[in-house]
Amino acid sequence: MQHDAATAALSEPARAPHSGTAQRPSWDALPERVRAAIESRAGAPVVRARSQDGGFTEGFASRLELADGTRVFVKAASTSRGEHAHHAYRHEALVAGLLPEAVAAPRLLWTLDLEDWVVLAFEDVESTPPQRPWVPDELAVVLVALERLAEALTPAPEALLPLGTTADLDDDLRFWRRCSSGDADLTLVPTPWRHRVDELAALESRWAQAAAGSTVVHFDLRDDNILLAADGRVLVCDWNWIQLGAPWIDLVGLLVSVHGDGLDADRVVATHALTRDVPPASIDAFLVALAGYFVDAAGRPPVETSPWLRVHQAWYREATLDWLTTRLPRAR
Known part of the structure; x- marks a missing residue:
């Protein structure tokens, strides 16, 4: 499926890196009340958080490892940090909960509304x-x-x-x-x-x-x-x-x-x-x-x-x- 070299002459414009494109808050940077609410809903304390730094929104997005050995992928955004991410995550929560089982997508586990924060928890899928x-x-x-x-x-x-x-x-x-x-x-x-x-x-x-x-x-x-x-x-x-x-x-x-x-x-x-x-x-x-x-x-x-x-x-x-x-x- 390789182009002929003559037709692949896309001059090399700057390319965004494949990762590291997003400026996301870390787990420790979330307000204490938000972290406490997530741990309460997840059922165990968070022992490790790995931020997922791809994409272009400013919302929190991390794979969380819990003290009971389970894992969950959590996204969170507030209106104070960025209205775009907050709107996008809220709409994503609505859609993800309604997708048919036949659609191959990570399964939405639960959501939280906490003052100006919206939180989404998905199954954590081992993937790249x-x-x-x-x-x-x-x-x-x-x-x-x-x-x-x-x-x-x-x-x-x-x-x-x-x-x-x-x-x-x-x-x-x-x-x-x-x-x-x-x-x-x-x-x-x-x-x-x-x-x-x-x-x-x-x-x-x-x-x-x-x-x-x-x-x-x-x-x-x-x-x-x-x-x-x-x-x-x-x-x-x-x-x-x-x-x-x-x-x-x-x-x-x-x-x-x-x-x-x-x-x-x-x-x-x-x-x-x-x-x-x-x-x-x-x-x-x-x-x-x-x-x-x-x-x-x-x-x-x-x-x-x-x-x-x-x-x-x-x-x-x-x-x-x-x-x-x-x-x-x-x-x-």
Whole structure:
């Protein structure tokens, strides 16, 4: 699945590290009342805490070993430390508790609301994230898992409804249209693409309809939201932003990183059950919308609590535009 060297010419933009991207509080940094509530609910004192420092939110996320020999993975956030993480974790708690058993995801054990804190406890799964750059063997098992995931979430389980649709997200993915109308900063757009803004705007205007569907999609599926369990399972975590859409959305979104790492994403598109019958124009429209999002996001001011976020978004900007270079021939 390796690219031809000539087509893998993604210039090496800065890449966020595979771990260490999040600035999270340690167990000892949590307020005493929060630690006491967690230990009380877990049923035993915490004897060791291993912070999980991947991702880009500022919330607490640690694997906790308890005095009785059990383990639990705990996430916690407060409105005082970061409203984004608090909102995301609260929504994740709601979704995780409603996911069907057929969805391969860490099992939610319990939640706590403590003043301005929300706490989520999941089963602690012995696992590792996929390697980056992607390696073919690990990618292959993830691709199989994504097909099963789409099957389990199509049609959308009643317990998860109602949900937002791609049409509801259209206002968040319209950067090229804002550029075309003069409402966004054209200097954010890499020079080779500036003369094509009107064309990209037209493609972007079709994405919501092209990607519409009745599948519950994760809509933030990245390697750092995937766990390769020691028992062979492939688990998807961090279900914060689910939407209704086409069953191929998560696969195509994930393939941006596959292309950026030099593997043949177009071959996956052409052969995978979720994408092989999808009109190329539909996938292009979605990729154009994603590219616009990353161009816009990467140009925003740094986030003090997430120092690697803009680097991550800039890498995805370059990877998505480079993939579009091969899919929209006039950009060559």
